Amino acid sequence: EVHLLESGGDLVQPGGSLRLSCAASGFTFNAHAMSWVRQAPGKGLEWVSLITGGTGSGTTYYADSVKGRFTISRDNSKNTLFLQMNGLRADDTAVYYCGRDFYTSGRWIDYWGQGTLVTVSS
Amino acid sequence: QSALTQPPSASGSPGQSVTFSCTGTSSDVGAYNYVSWYQQRPGKAPKLVIYEVYKRPSGVPDRFSGSKSGNTASLIVSGLQADDEADYYCSSYGGSNWLFGGGTKLTVL
Numbered sequence: 399e400v401h402l403l404e405s406g407g408d409l410v411q412p413g414g415s416l417r418l419s420c421a422a423s424g425f426t427f428n429a430h431a432m433s434w435v436r437q438a439p440g441k442g443l444e445w446v447s448l449i450t451g452g453t454g455s456g457t458t459y460y461a462d463s464v465k466g467r468f469t470i471s472r473d474n475s476k477n478t479l480f481l482q483m484n485g486l487r488a489d490d491t492a493v494y495y496c497g498r499d500f501y502t503s504g505r506w507i508d509y510w511g512q513g514t515l516v517t518v519s520s
Numbered sequence: 521q522s523a524l525t526q527p528p529s530a531s532g533s534p535g536q537s538v539t540f541s542c543t544g545t546s547s548d549v550g551a552y553n554y555v556s557w558y559q560q561r562p563g564k565a566p567k568l569v570i571y572e573v574y575k576r577p578s579g580v581p582d583r584f585s586g587s588k589s590g591n592t593a594s595l596i597v598s599g600l601q602a603d604d605e606a607d608y609y610c611s612s613y614g615g616s617n618w619l620f621g622g623g624t625k626l627t628v629l
Contacts, residue, residue, distance in 0.1 A: 433618065442523070443558070443566065443609050445618040459616055495565060505613050506556040508577065510565040 400424040400509040407514030420479040420496030428474040431499035436492035452502030486518045526621035537598040542610030550591035554613035557595045
């Protein structure tokens, strides 16, 4: 059974940093692209970042809203996905979900974690 | 990277059918058959209900169906049940980014 468990969400001040983790189990982690998707309180889903899997593992993509501030990475030996968030702003406040993509290169998310809450506030 | 366009709300009575629309551009919805739909109940993670425009994951009832015409994709839920009440989001691959719609809140009357 596919299982994704996010952690690392917290209350952080504007301008601060945070590192989210997503522990994966139940599938061949390195064979799949992985994404971060966020949802601000009461708002819709927003794609944040994706990292490819397979032989091309490690190609990264970012939404314009986080480019230059966030870095996605993966440790295939530990089946873990990361999101390093720097220069956090109030509008980064959201539940952050990690998602497994069906393909290695990223086309659609077939499994989601339960999310971790990031609150950016002074 | 504009979001896909979805109407904010929809409603229907039990047993009826409801159609959700999702409008993108020729660079995303119109360019690729990688449109997916997600159901999200309050306080829960999204759940995949349609992928690659019309395909259903195992366990999703055949009351859920999808289609696409040009830059607009659609999700049809037939035989509405109370349990279908949720937010529905469309998503599309856009070449080097992934887009979501703003979501449609379904109310079962």
